Amino acid sequence: MSKLTALALAYFIIWTLIFLYTVVLGQRQKQIKRELELIKEALNKRS
Amino acid sequence: MVKMERGRVWDYFLGPLAYVVLSVAIYMVFVVAPEEKMMGVVQKIFYFHVSAAWVAFLAFFVVFVGSIMFLIKRDYFWDGISLASAEIGVVFTTIVITTGPIWAKTVWNAWWTWDPKLTTAIIMWFIYLAYVVLRLAAGEEEKTARFAAIFGIIGFLDVPLVFAAGRWWQKTFHPIVFNNPSGGLDPAMKPAFFISLFAFTILYIYLLVKSTRINLMQRELNRLKDMVKEKIYG
Amino acid sequence: MTFFRKALAIVEKDIKAEFHSKEMLSVMLVFALIMLVIFNFAFDVKKQIVNDIFPGIIWITFFFSGLLGLNRSFFIEKNQDCLLGLMLAPVDRSVIFLGKMLSNFVFLLIIEILTLPLFFIFLNIPVPQKFGFFLIILFFGSLGFVAIGTFLAALAANTRASDILLPVLLFPVLIPVILGSVAATKGVFFNLPFSEWSIWLKILGVYDLLFIVVPLMLFEILLEV
Numbered sequence: 021m022s023k024l025t026a027l028a029l030a031y032f033i034i035w036t037l038i039f040l041y042t043v044v045l046g047q048r049q050k051q052i053k054r055e056l057e058l059i060k061e062a063l064n065k066r067s
Numbered sequence: 068m069v070k071m072e073r074g075r076v077w078d079y080f081l082g083p084l085a086y087v088v089l090s091v092a093i094y095m096v097f098v099v100a101p102e103e104k105m106m107g108v109v110q111k112i113f114y115f116h117v118s119a120a121w122v123a124f125l126a127f128f129v130v131f132v133g134s135i136m137f138l139i140k141r142d143y144f145w146d147g148i149s150l151a152s153a154e155i156g157v158v159f160t161t162i163v164i165t166t167g168p169i170w171a172k173t174v175w176n177a178w179w180t181w182d183p184k185l186t187t188a189i190i191m192w193f194i195y196l197a198y199v200v201l202r203l204a205a206g207e208e209e210k211t212a213r214f215a216a217i218f219g220i221i222g223f224l225d226v227p228l229v230f231a232a233g234r235w236w237q238k239t240f241h242p243i244v245f246n247n248p249s250g251g252l253d254p255a256m257k258p259a260f261f262i263s264l265f266a267f268t269i270l271y272i273y274l275l276v277k278s279t280r281i282n283l284m285q286r287e288l289n290r291l292k293d294m295v296k297e298k299i300y301g
Numbered sequence: 302m303t304f305f306r307k308a309l310a311i312v313e314k315d316i317k318a319e320f321h322s323k324e325m326l327s328v329m330l331v332f333a334l335i336m337l338v339i340f341n342f343a344f345d346v347k348k349q350i351v352n353d354i355f356p357g358i359i360w361i362t363f364f365f366s367g368l369l370g371l372n373r374s375f376f377i378e379k380n381q382d383c384l385l386g387l388m389l390a391p392v393d394r395s396v397i398f399l400g401k402m403l404s405n406f407v408f409l410l411i412i413e414i415l416t417l418p419l420f421f422i423f424l425n426i427p428v429p430q431k432f433g434f435f436l437i438i439l440f441f442g443s444l445g446f447v448a449i450g451t452f453l454a455a456l457a458a459n460t461r462a463s464d465i466l467l468p469v470l471l472f473p474v475l476i477p478v479i480l481g482s483v484a485a486t487k488g489v490f491f492n493l494p495f496s497e498w499s500i501w502l503k504i505l506g507v508y509d510l511l512f513i514v515v516p517l518m519l520f521e522i523l524l525e526v
Contacts, residue, residue: 023109026173030112030166034119041158041274048281052288059288059295066299138522193473200469204462214456217519221449221474224515228477228508235500236480 081273085266092259092266100259112170114260118267119162120188126156126271127191127223130198134219137212143286144279146212149219151278153198155271160192186233187226194222208289304399307392311400315374316407325373326408333366333416337423346424355426356486360479362416364446367409371450372467374405375458388524398520402451402513409443426490435489441505442482448509449474452516456523481505 021029096114103110133149136142167185168178179185201218205211252260319325340346340358378384387397421428429435450471457467472479481501488498 021169021173023107023173026169027108027111030109030169031115033165033169034115034162037158037162038270041155045274045278045281048285052281052284055288055292059291062295062299190473190476197470197473201456201460201466204460204466206461210459213522213525214460217456217523218453218470220519221452221512221515224511225474225477228504228511232477232480232504235504236484239484239498 077276078273081269081276085270085273088262088266088269092263095259095262100256101253103253103256106174109170109173112166114263115267116163116166116170117260118263119159119166120184121264122267122271123156123159123163123188123191124226125268126152126159126275127195127226129275130156130195130219131223134216134223137216138220143212144283146216147279147282147286148275149215150202150282151275153195153219154278155274157192157195157199159267159271160188160195163188164192181233181237183230183233183237186236187230190229190233191226194225198222208286304393304396307396308399308403311387311397312404312407315400315404319404319408325370326411329366329369329408329412330415332369333362333412334419336362336365337416337419341423348425351424351426352490355420355424356483356490358424359417359420359486360442360482363409363413363443364475364479366412367405367443367446367450368468368471370405370408370412371447371454371471372457372464374401374451375455376464379458394521394524395517397524398452398455398516401455402447402516405447405451406444409447410439413439413443429490430492431489434495435486438482438485438489438502438505441502441509442478442485445478445481445505445509445512446475448516449478449512452512452520452523455520459523477504477508481508 092114096111100111100114102108129152130149133145133152137145137149164185167188171180172178198215198218202211202215205214337358340362344350344354344358346354346358375384378387388394420426453470453474454467457464457470460466481504485498485501485505487493488495488501
């Protein structure tokens with residue numbers, strides 16, 4: 021493995037992992053929002 | 068809820084700040100800092116590798132503090148922080164234990180060196196993975212938080228002992244001394260190093276705030292769900 | 302009754318129950334023996350390498366068969382709601398921890414004493430000159446294992462995942478004990494001067510102390526209802 025490849029690979033891993041974690045956080049937030057909307061709808065229908 | 072709304076302001080501030088500081092750090096590392104004579108460009112892994120190790124350790128310290136605070140106050144805010152911090156810690160430890168071997172392979176031609184810091188990192192990784200698994204398997208919400216807090220305290224107290232044991236293990240059984248790169252850091256590299264450290268710390272705080280709020284929202288949502296269920300069926 | 306006497310009462314109860322059924326000890330013993338045989342085949346233990354791998358073999362065997370006992374110690378109490386009975390007893394909860402830890406310690410020591418001669422026989426290792434030192438290491442290593450092991454077993458037994466969770470929780474935290482016990486055992490069997498491996502005894506000592514005191518403090522919280 022050349023030094024440049026190693027460097028590129030290391031930085032690729034660093035930013036990919038951080039990016040993936042933010043994506044996971046975004047997904048969770050979206051899921052929460054979706055469920056909140058559902059609850060709102062269910063409550064509105066009943067009242 | 069008030070606590071959360073106030074937190075939003077920090078979001079708008081921290082996100083852009085993390086972005087700017089990280090950009091500056093990358094500029095410093097690749098443009099300003101000189102190339103190391105012996106190791107060449109791979110040495111540039113060092114800046115973010117060490118910064119990630121620092122953040123990982125900080126994150127697990129926050130888990131420790133959050134766990135103690137939860138057990139004292141029984142406020143789920145602290146549980147939310149601990150969980151968020153443990154997750155972020157696992158992410159950054161993963162960075163440490165993957166970039167470490169890449170660097171070691173090019174410099175020392177060995178993937179894994181069982182250097183005590185790397186050893187401690189991988190054991191920390193296992194401890195906090197166990198923390199996350201425990202949370203998935205515990206059961207009710209109250210028990211999850213309580214057991215996780217207990218394990219968060221035990222796990223963190225274990226880390227210094229792992230490091231001590233790892234150091235003596237290497238001294239006795241693998242007495243090959245690698246030149247310690249962090250010891251002889253060229254003064255011209257120092258600004259880049261400290262800015263990387265700072266940038267990752269800001270990034271950690273940003274992720275922590277964001278993730279903690281999501282955890283608290285999730286809890287709030289679960290409570291709401293239970294209330295609705297009770298109203299409809301109960 | 303003093304704190305310690307109360308704990309001893311639990312130990313007495315556990316030992317009496319175990320000697321009555323002999324379930325756990327016999328399983329642990331047979332398991333340790335089969336491990337010994339498996340290691341012998343898996344590593345193809347020859348004279349040249351036996352000294353290098355012997356300390357590892359011995360400790361892995363003890364810790365793995367110890368794990369069986371740990372899983373059992375709280376599971377059995379939960380099974381028939383006995384833990385609730387123990388918790389209702391007019392004692393500090395930390396007494397339960399101390400008692401359970403000591404009875405696990407006794408069981409592990411019994412297994413170790415029974416299997417140790419067979420290690421020397423099957424693996425053809427000469428008994429080290431300073432055998433007394435080895436017994437000390439055996440004591441401290443096993444104590445560290447049962448201290449944190451009993452605590453985490455109590456925690457795991459109260460989760461949904463129950464006993465399968467214990468190894469994942471226990472072994473990462475146990476690393477200092479594993480390194481310490483194996484390294485110190487190597488020191489004794491290689492006949493190294495005491496000063497070269499005494500550091501491991503210190504690490505084991507600190508670990509034992511820390512993970513007896515902290516669980517004693519946290520056990521009350523663990524068993525909260």
